[in-house]
Amino acid sequence: AQSVTQLDSHVSVSEGTPVLLRCNYSSSYSPSLFWYVQHPNKGLQLLLKYTSAATLVKGINGFEAEFKKSETSFHLTKPSAHMSDAAEYFCVVSDRNSGNTGKLIFGQGTTLQVKP
């Protein structure tokens, strides 16, 4: 079965410092991996996705993630945090066991706090 584990439930950084949100995945197939962000009382916004093309994926708002098959990781990074980055971040894998259908499996989420 496919799964994702977000290694930190809460990350706190100062504005202007780098952000690292860690995610490990488990998959029997070549996975599709995503990062979504959720601001308070909002829906989910796609940050970036990996679908077996380049292993370094660039997303919106300066975020990027690197797919490392040997480490089964898909960590999200940003060089310099902004106050507006404070939100909940979800690492997500597409469940291809279901036969190419639209079931996403979510990590438990990481709350990013950005201090001024």
Next chain:
Amino acid sequence: KAGVTQTPRYLIKTRGQQVTLSCSPISGHRSVSWYQQTPGQGLQFLFEYFSETQRNKGNFPGRFSGRQFSNSRSEMNVSTLELGDSALYLCASSSPSTGGRETQYFGPGTRLLVL
């Protein structure tokens, strides 16, 4: 293009009642998936519809049901509401592609409170 829309945005019901939530996908998207988000269980997959057919279902009781119309709009229904059904219900739409790698785009959600 307009994004995924969900109505209503907020809903208060009492135990034992039933509720219907609506989702309009992005124009041209034929797949609609539903998710439940709670503080305790996180985000969990409810079901997915494609071309008016349920294509996949999560581990929820039969009180949770859904359907999709010919214009791809979808509704989900929860009967005999329980306190534990209080949650944010998110709808996502996607455009079919090969290999199951379609990206899902989420609506703002419907927040349901069961009293």
